[in-house]
Amino acid sequence: MGMKLRRTVASTAASVLGLTLLAACGGGSDDESGNNGSGNAAVAGEKGGTLKVLQHFPYEAADPQRIYYGVQLAWYRRLIYRGLLAFPMSEDGEVATTPVPDLATDTGTSSEGGKVWSFTLKDGVKWEDGSDITCEDVQYGTSRVFANDLITGGPNYTLSYIDVEDYPGPYKATPEQQAAYEEAVSCDGKTITFRFNKPWADFPQAVAGMMMTDPYKEEFDEGAKSQWKVLSNGPYKVEGGEWSKNQGATLVRNENYDPATDDPEALRLALPEQIDYQIDPSDTAGELFNDRLIQDAADVKNAITTARVAPTQFPQITGPVEDRYVNVLSPYNQYLSPNFNNEVMQDVNVRRALAMSLNLNGYVKALGGEVAAAPAETIVNPGVSGSTENPAFAEDNNNDGDPDAARALLEESGVDMPVEISLAYPTSPTADKAMAVVQEGWKAAGFDVTLEPQGDTYYDVISRPDDEFDITWGGWGADWPSAMTVIPPLFDSRPNFSPTTCGQNYGCYQSDEFEALVDEAANASDVDAQVESLVEADAKLGEDVAYIPLDVSKFNWLYGSEVTGFTTTAASSSYPEIGLIGVQQ
Structure with missing residues (x-):
């Protein structure tokens, strides 16, 4: 997601680098429990009571096909929208990233080398209005993604996979176009079959992680006007039926949800009787929420928050407060x-010298130390299948940087020294300090580094083929725990390049050898073969120094003293696992 795919909750990239707000799927933890070993995370909750959710940013929609925030995908899946598959609430990372059936009877049947997938709906699954969820509802929900002039903002992977051409979605399709779509996504009783134009080995992970194929009731749909309407099929429904963008909603029990059709222990305990979802989009809300939680004030004893603890608040996490604090790796x-378009960066030895002299330990310390981030040895997050240390960055590397060796490499390669380069990043007080550490290490290696801090406009600038920056900062989180949602979106030139942009491939990197490995992964008929090709592709990126890894950011969470079962999982995007959380009675 230039943190764009599984979208950040931050309004600017600066807040990401400044360690205030992030969201995504995947992720890891400091221990198997997904928390720091303190607090009441292991305390089993009882049904009843009211849970308060304090949120410091608005969502962009409550319509399932438009949802792209990581925390919203994770929490809505536990509370109001069930899909064909889901990720379980296990504190074991591997289990939590392995899809299990939800509305479907199993995790799908694949044929034709991964180009065809079929799922059968369970009996007895219903909408909140008491009507049955049908195969046609899944077919219709999937079709809405194609109407990207009306159903905007959500993920659209299905558009490039479903074997249909020139389909505008259900609102504007001719009878012939609709018939072609319904041949590609077909119903036979309760069985839905997806036909793709190429293999989709990790389709079950995409189904579990996104809402692109979630059911939607055609009679309920008002197109663009459905942005905030909610028709639940989960354990809770929105009181009044409509989400308020800047205020939130009250969630109450959905009387037409039948836990017998579900696996509550794995997917959603649904402990609170009511959930008060309160949104305050003001600039200071997040810090104020955590100030109240540090105090364990009376009005937040039953509360959790989407607001991360700010670095300035870390010194207050002492004594009893530590029992209500969790620190985990983020996704x-x-x-x-x-920038491969700039002459100075076209010399691989220059790029290698930059990687070699990077003081990564100093950079992480400037971000706030081990509570804020951990050094990375690859661009693929630890919570993603096939995450492997990239040999180009992990071998013989203590992360302190070696400016003497880097200087020797530059001298041997015959470049004019000092090598003048510019480094762009989204500015914040924390980011400025961290980038000064990078600048100092590179200067010792023989570089003359000009820092170029940027304001609110960032990703649209660094994606231009003619931007003047030699190096740019970026961040990314997987849409689902597959490297196919990391490596190709960031470095495959073919979907990214146009005359006016390099897309998410911010360095405008292109390699036929790398892209052949991407194609090999894309055409793999099983996930293991796909992972093997992507590990090779990442090694090729390292060999070419197409990127230099920095860090895996960390999440820091506080919660009220009456909250039970607090933990994080890979399935919850390293946010609080709301499906396990209850309130003391």
Whole structure:
């Protein structure tokens, strides 16, 4: 997601680098429990009571096909929208990233080398209005993604996979176009079959992680006007039926949800009787929420929050407060991109010298130390299948940087020294300090580094083929726990390049050898073969120094003293696992 795919909750990239707000799927933890070993995370909750959710940013929609925030995908899946598959609430990372059936009877049947997938709906699954969820509802929900002039903002992977051409979605399709779509996504009783134009080995992970194929009731749909309407099929429904963008909603029991059709222990305990979802989008809300939680004030004893603890608040996490504090790896990796369109960056030895002399330990310390981030040895987050240390960055590397060896490499390669380069990043007080550490290490290696801090406009600037920066900062989180949602979106030139942009490939990198490995992964008929090709592709990126890994950011969470079962999982995007959380009675 230039942190764009599984979208950040931050309004600017600066807040990401400044360690205030992030969201995504995947991620890891400091221990198997997904928390820091303190607090009441292991305390089993009882049904009843009211849970308060304090949120410091608005969502962009409550319509399932438009949802792209990581925390919203994770929490809505537990509370109001069930899909064909889901990720379980296990504190074991591997289990939590392995899809299990939800509305479907199993995790799908694949044929034709991964180009065809079929799922059968369970009996007895219903909407909140008491009507049955049908195969046609899944077919219709999937079709809405194609109407990207009306159903905007959500993920659209299905558009490039479903074997249909020139389909505008259900609102504007001719009878012939609709018939072609319904041949590609077909119903036979309760069985839905997806036909793709190429293999989709990790389709079950995409189904579990996104809402692109979630059911939607055609009679309920008002197109663009459905942005905030909610028709639940989960354990809770929105009181009044409509989400308020800047205020939130009250969630109450959905009387037409039948836990017998579900696996509550794995997917959603649904402990609170009511959930008061309160949104305050003001600039200071997040810090104020955590100030109240540090105090364990009376009005937040039953509360959790989406607001991360700010670095300035870390010194207050002492004594009893530590029992209500969790520190975990997030699903986000940060990295640097050399600009291959700029002459100085076209010399591989220059790029290698930059990687070699990077003082990564100093950079992480400037971000706030081990509570804020951990050094990364690859761009693929630890919570993603096939995450492997990239040999180009992990071998013989203590992360302190070796400016003497880097200087020797530059001298041997015959470049004019000092090598003048510019480094762009989204500015914040924390980011400015961290980038000064990078600048100092590179200066010792023989570089003359000009820092170029940027304001609110960032990703649209660094994606231009003619931007003047030699190195740019970026961050990314996987849409689902597959490297196919990391490596190709960031470095495959073919979907990214146009005359006016390099897309998410911010360094404008292109390699036929790398893209052949991407194609090999894309055409793999099983996930293991796909992972093997992507590990090779990442090694090729390291060999070319197409990126320089920086860090995996960390999440820091506080919660009220009456909250039970607090933990994080890979399935919850390293946010609080709301499906396990209850309130003391």
